Amino acid sequence: MPVDLRVSLAGIDFRNPVLTASGTYGFGKEYAPYCPLAELGGIVVKGITPEPRAGNPVPRLAETPAGMLNAIGLENPGLEAFIAHELPRLKALPTAVIANISGFSVEDYRFMARSLQRDSGLAALEVNISCPNVKQGGMAFGTDPAAAEAVIAAVRAETDLPVIAKLSPNVTDIVLLAKAVQRGGADAISLINTLLGMSVDIENQRPALANTFGGLSGPAIRPLAVRMVWQVAQAVELPLIGMGGITVWQDAVEFLLAGASMVSVGTANFMNPQAPLDIRRGIEAYCERKGIAAVSELTGRALRGKG
Amino acid sequence: MLTNMRVIAHERLGDDVNIRRLVLEGEAAAEAQPGQFLHIRAADALDPLLRRPLSIAAIDRSQRRLTVLYRIKGRGTQVLAAVPVGGMLDVLGPLGRGFQVPSTGELILAAGGIGVFPLLALAAAAAERQVKTTLFWGGEDRAFFDNAGLRLWRDLGTPLSLATMDGSLGRKGLVTELLGLWWQERTAAKEPVFMAACGPAGMLKAVSLWAQTKAVSLEVSLEERMACGLGACLGCACQGRDSEGRLKNLKVCTDGPVFKAEEVEWDAG
Structure with missing residues (x-):
């Protein structure tokens, strides 16, 4: 019997549990020649801000062991251009499209949420309260539970789309933030964003990134992400989208077993543009081998007998 | 693919x-x-x-x-x-976007160091079209040229004009000085000149300014750290100007790596 890969999360019916992570997948068109988007559960597109942003100076990237640092600085065309130039094409894609919004004040988030409703054709809004690469805002909202709650509540009040809060791992206790966004009215939580890191170029004796600090992603951060998914899964009622270094299907299964309902593939797209597809197939084969009828049965299975 | x-x-x-x-x-x-x-x-x-x-x-x-x-x-x-x-x-x-291969006129290549590598493929394509091609190439010293494929250019039969920092081969100095001398000695221009350059940013900027004053059409090949190569990660940004002269980000991976020199804003970053 074929495995039922469908996942229902925050009222959205996804074809399968594999998404692509914001900031690694552009607006979808970049990868379309390599990965049939209809085969994915959905795509989370590049984060947008109310106004266009040019981003940070180069170098914006530095490779690290089993990982990479990025400090793109939220380069994006801005909300208006996103709606005018990207949304019409995104709407027509044969997969669920989730927009990712970032701001520098509660008002910024409110403004964007107001412009992005169900009739936009989007499946959901992912609220980025965790970008480490902009001077003010972004991560600031993601490290203070009261601020996180306020941002999510503001977005919740303005849009009829499902709201997904994306959490930062750069906190002492991620559970406090997860509970805060639950109180704010989030429909789901995605975690984790990148870890704030730094690397020094020893030849020119300067920070490797022009921005000095950047967000660490890739396989290096996976165990930390799995731990956070595990903790949050036990602390809140909301469904989770797990991410952080997922490179092959085994990684994705780990996140599902630890408590995620869906997974997002990020940095792995850079090495293998077909990674999300390979991962979806691998999850399916794993379920078949284990005699699991529906992928949703994997969620939190590693928690059985706990607590 | x-x-x-x-x-x-x-x-x-x-x-x-x-x-x-x-x-x-x-x-x-x-x-x-x-x-x-x-x-x-x-x-x-x-x-x-x-x-x-x-x-x-x-x-x-x-x-x-x-x-x-x-x-x-x-x-x-x-x-x-x-x-x-x-x-x-x-x-x-x-x-990425490659060089335009001219089918008429004269092709001038300007290379700094190992920036010469992508120009070799362009020279071969131009040779197939019988376009007269000359390479102006600057490097550290004599040994560098032998190590960086000088013989491949000799095999191709491209006329060469070389500059070294220490004067051990060709002229002592910079590749832009070679270009200046060549231009002076050039008898009344008959053929349109197409130029392509690749090398360190400082050299490309100098060649760009030079080409601009001579009204020569120039393409430059840029380099930047990149992750996806497909225009998604936005790691390999460089600054350019749109058709109305406004600053904008270009992606080295998909807008380039070859750009028309006038698209690139050399002093913005």
């Missing part, structure tokens, strides 16, 4: 242990244009994690072969250098 290519040759280009010649065979050769690059995964491993963008130095469609010349610089190229002949490499590409 995302494909596997077989390693046909992998060796030192000259005496310098760090400058290598890699010949790959596979489908990707059919589509390749001068100025494009291959995004190569050095190993099926997590470290190095990212692909490495390497420019195409020669295209042989009949034998389905592409040649890449590169300098070992960091971990990625170190690991790549260990891939043996007969091995397979995971290649994304050819990627």
Whole structure:
């Protein structure tokens, strides 16, 4: 019997549990020649801000062991251009499209949420309260539970789309933030964003990134992400989208077993543009081998007998 | 395309242990244009994690072969250098916007150091069209040129004008000085001149300014760290101007790596 890969999360019916992570997948068109988007559960597109942003100076990237640092600085065309130039094409894609919004004040988030409703054709809004690469805002909202709650509540009040809060791992206790966004009215939580890191170029004796600090992603951060998914899964009622270094299907299964309902593939797209597809197939084969009828049965299975 | 290519040759280009010649065979050769690059995964491993963008130095469609010349610089190229002949490499590409190959007039190439590598493929394409081509090439010293493929240019029959920092070969000085001298000695212009340049940013800026004053059409090949190679990650930004003169970000991977010189804003960053 074929495995039922469908996942229902925050009222959205996804074809399968594999998404692509914001900031690694552009607006979808970049990868379309390599990965049939209809085969994915959905795509989370590049984060947008109310106004266009040019981003940070180069170098914006530095490779690290089993990982990479990025400090793109939220380069994006801005909300208006996103709606005018990207949304019409995104709407027509044969997969669920989730927009990712970032701001520098509660008002910024409110403004964007107001412009992005169900009739936009989007499946959901992912609220980025965790970008480490902009001077003010972004991560600031993601490290203070009261601020996180306020941002999510503001977005919740303005849009009829499902709201997904994306959490930062750069906190002492991620559970406090997860509970805060639950109180704010989030429909789901995605975690984790990148870890704030730094690397020094020893030849020119300067920070490797022009921005000095950047967000660490890739396989290096996976165990930390799995731990956070595990903790949050036990602390809140909301469904989770797990991410952080997922490179092959085994990684994705780990996140599902630890408590995620869906997974997002990020940095792995850079090495293998077909990674999300390979991962979806691998999850399916794993379920078949284990005699699991529906992928949703994997969620939190590693928690059985706990607590 | 995302494909596997077989390693046909992998060796030192000259005496310098760090400058290598890699010949790959596979489908990707059919589509390749001068100025494009291959995004190569050095190993099926997590470290190095990212692909490495390497420019195409020669295209042989009949034998389905592409040649890449590169300098070992960091971990990625170190690991790549260990891939043996007969091995397979995971290649994304050819990627990016390449050079326009002129079919009339005269082609002038300006290279700084190993920036000469992508110009070799352009010179070969121009030679097929019988376009008169001259290479102006600046390097450190005599040994550098031998190690960086001078003989490949001699084999191609391209007239060369060389400059070294120490005067051990050609003229002592910069490649832009060679260009200036050539222009002075040039008898009344008859043919339109097309220029292409690749090298360090400072050299490209100088060549750009020079070409602008002479009203010569110039294309430049840029380099920047990149992750995806497909225009998604926005890691390889460079600054340019749109048609109305406003500053905007360009992506080296998909808007380039070859740009018209006037598209690039040299002083913005």
